[in-house]
Amino acid sequence: MRGDLVGSMVEVDDVAVAFRDGRSTTTVLDGLSLHVERDEVVCLLGPSGCGKSTLLRCLAGLRAPDRGEVRLRGEPVRGVPDGLGVVFQDYGRSLLPWSTVARNVEFGLAADLDRSTRRARTEEALEAVGLADAAGRRPGQLSGGMQQRVAIARALARRPDLLLMDEPFASVDALTRADLEDLLVRVRREYAMTVVLVTHDIDESIYLADRVVVLSPRPAAVVADLAVGLPRERDQIATRESEVFVHLRAQAAELLRSGLSRSGAHHGHPGVGERGERGPVVGVGDDPGDGVQREHLER
Numbered sequence: 078m079r080g081d082l083v084g085s086m087v088e089v090d091d092v093a094v095a096f097r098d099g100r101s102t103t104t105v106l107d108g109l110s111l112h113v114e115r116d117e118v119v120c121l122l123g124p125s126g127c128g129k130s131t132l133l134r135c136l137a138g139l140r141a142p143d144r145g146e147v148r149l150r151g152e153p154v155r156g157v158p159d160g161l162g163v164v165f166q167d168y169g170r171s172l173l174p175w176s177t178v179a180r181n182v183e184f185g186l187a188a189d190l191d192r193s194t195r196r197a198r199t200e201e202a203l204e205a206v207g208l209a210d211a212a213g214r215r216p217g218q219l220s221g222g223m224q225q226r227v228a229i230a231r232a233l234a235r236r237p238d239l240l241l242m243d244e245p246f247a248s249v250d251a252l253t254r255a256d257l258e259d260l261l262v263r264v265r266r267e268y269a270m271t272v273v274l275v276t277h278d279i280d281e282s283i284y285l286a287d288r289v290v291v292l293s294p295r296p297a298a299v300v301a302d303l304a305v306g307l308p309r310e311r312d313q314i315a316t317r318e319s320e321v322f323v324h325l326r327a328q329a330a331e332l333l334r335s336g337l338s339r340s341g342a343h344h345g346h347p348g349v350g351e352r353g354e355r356g357p358v359v360g361v362g363d364d365p366g367d368g369v370q371r372e373h374l375e376r
């Protein structure tokens with residue numbers, strides 16, 4: 078799987094998705110394009126309801142775009158691709174409450190793997206998320222943060238080269254969230270994964286990412302593609318205090334705010350029924366002509 082190193086890991090080209098309900102149509106994505114290179118961590122940062130999860134579902138093969146194409150490792154996505162791990166926000170619903178932690182992790186593995194391989198992969202993944210001692214417990218006996226670790230272990234056991242995460246840490250308290258962010262930084266390195274993570278938390282996006290892609294309100298368009306010029310080793314205090322981090326945080330906040338005010342959206346759920354125009358383009362910074370602001374801050 079990791080043998081073919083030609084081309085981008087993820088290519089989203091001119092993708093459009095609309096939901097139809099009776100006579101009304103909600104245009105969620107309309108001509109969105111995006112590339113993610115191998116080994117990158119890219120955070121998709123956008124207001125609530127802009128279409129982030131829909132985009133992630135297209136990457137995961139759970140929804141086919143109405144127009145355009147999604148390719149993983151150069152291959153068009155048709156159905157759920159191999160080599161993929163997915164972690165959703167709602168760990169409570171994604172775990173089987175009656176099964177042990179180990180069984181929950183093993184559940185994500187292909188049935189054609191032999192039993193000892195499945196067991197070894199499960200143990201390795203639980204070890205990686207610091208839950209080796211909890212293998213025999215049930216999800217209901219764990220804290221929210223631990224349950225989300227189980228969900229991450231389940232994805233890791235598949236040994237994915239691409240990890241998709243949809244607001245994975247949104248339901249846990251701030252301290253647990255910081256722990257889980259650092260866990261992700263570590264396992265990404267250990268498992269050599271490309272990561273695409275959806276969030277509407279500006280600080281989290283900058284802390285985790287090599288690139289932050291800022292999306293407009295619905296229909297989501299890329300308004301900025303910010304390279305995070307921070308060392309890959311991150312520290313919850315030093316990184317967040319650094320000049321680069323503080324600058325990027327202000328910039329991303331401004332981009333999000335100007336997008337919201339241009340769209341007239343309030344908290345991301347503007348009215349349905351219209352076939353909206355493409356999202357706002359923020360014309361500050363060095364715009365190479367495609368309307369997407371790019372900036373690279375040196376360390």
Ligand SMILES: Nc1ncnc2c1ncn2[C@@H]1O[C@H](COP(=O)(O)OP(=O)(O)OP(=O)(O)O)[C@@H](O)[C@H]1O
Pocket residue numbers: 096097103105123124125126127128129130131132277295346
């Ligand atoms: N299956 C569906 N049928 C109809 N409308 C849908 C469906 N899925 C999503 N939508 C609508 O599409 C829009 C985008 O939803 P999506 O979940 O992709 O946004 P999001 O940016 O991930 O939002 P949030 O940050 O709040 O999770 C929303 O207005 C949502 O109501």
